Amino acid sequence: MVGRFSAVLAGPDLVTRAGGRLGKADMHLHTLYSDGTASVQELLDHVEQRTDLDLIAVTDHERIDGAVRARELHAAGEYSFELVLGEEVTTRRGHVLALFISERIPALRPLPETLERIHDQGGIAIAAHPMAPLTPSLGTRSLLAAQSATDAHHRLDAIELMNPSAAGRGRRGERERLNREVLHLGAVGNSDAHVLDGVGTAWTWFPGASAADYRAAIEERTTRPDGRYWSNLHNLDVYRQQLIAKARHLRHTLRPTGEWR
Numbered sequence: 001m002v003g004r005f006s007a008v009l010a011g012p013d014l015v016t017r018a019g020g021r022l023g024k025a026d027m028h029l030h031t032l033y034s035d036g037t038a039s040v041q042e043l044l045d046h047v048e049q050r051t052d053l054d055l056i057a058v059t060d061h062e063r064i065d066g067a068v069r070a071r072e073l074h075a076a077g078e079y080s081f082e083l084v085l086g087e088e089v090t091t092r093r094g095h096v097l098a099l100f101i102s103e104r105i106p107a108l109r110p111l112p113e114t115l116e117r118i119h120d121q122g123g124i125a126i127a128a129h130p131m132a133p134l135t136p137s138l139g140t141r142s143l144l145a146a147q148s149a150t151d152a153h154h155r156l157d158a159i160e161l162m163n164p165s166a167a168g169r170g171r172r173g174e175r176e177r178l179n180r181e182v183l184h185l186g187a188v189g190n191s192d193a194h195v196l197d198g199v200g201t202a203w204t205w206f207p208g209a210s211a212a213d214y215r216a217a218i219e220e221r222t223t224r225p226d227g228r229y230w231s232n233l234h235n236l237d238v239y240r241q242q243l244i245a246k247a248r249h250l251r252h253t254l255r256p257t258g259e260w261r
């Protein structure tokens with residue numbers, strides 16, 4: 001179980017477009033395809049039945065096959081939210097979320113090359129949990145270098161200002177200030193959930209409800225991050241559930257039984 005959340009972000013400073021609806025997106029979710037603990041099917045059903053999200057993205061580490069599987073299941077089912085393909089790519093400078101992509105982006109490439117590959121596919125690039133001390137993350141220097149690139153293909157599109165995991169907790173004020181004063185990137189919030197209880201604990205508000213609306217809002221800089229930080233208890237529970245999932249991987253390797261992810 002999630003337990004109690006440790007803090008709540010200051011009241012939502014929302015964009016209000018006259019008479020417009022605001023959508024909720026959580027675009028950073030892990031499944032059993034990487035180090036998450038739920039299958040793609042479990043994730044989709046959880047989002048449908050237990051959250052009010054309008055839009056999600058499956059973003060497993062260094063792979064896109066889980067997201068592709070999610071798209072198949074999503075197309076075959078009746079879901080009231082939209083789904084975008086994604087990947088959390090480890091660059092030589094830290095983690096970057098690639099959204100609206102169709103093919104896997106390789107890991108451990110220089111940041112400008114990764115950003116170019118994402119944009120060449122028509123995708124957008126988001127700095128995941130930037131400036132986090134213990135998780136591979138873009139630091140101030142990398143963020144500044146990317147944003148001073150002359151070619152737009154080598155720049156980021158958005159920055160994750162709200163990430164409720166242990167990785168996203170530190171240096172929040174510093175991150176917000178850097179973006180407000182210097183970077184001027186689209187500001188998003190994502191749960192970075194590795195367990196079902198974490199899904200939708202942080203999100204992005206955007207005018208509209210569809211994936212196209214989300215994308216337009218990133219470009220127009222009208223997104224707003226929101227959410228609540230996880231308690232230490234929840235962080236411990238994530239590790240516990242990840243251990244159970246690893247045992248599930250191992251059992252499957254020893255004796256494969258049907259579709260397990």
Ligand SMILES: [Zn+2]
Pocket residue numbers: 088095128129135
């Ligand atoms: Zn990450």
Ligand SMILES: [Zn+2]
Pocket residue numbers: 028030088128192
């Ligand atoms: Zn992640």
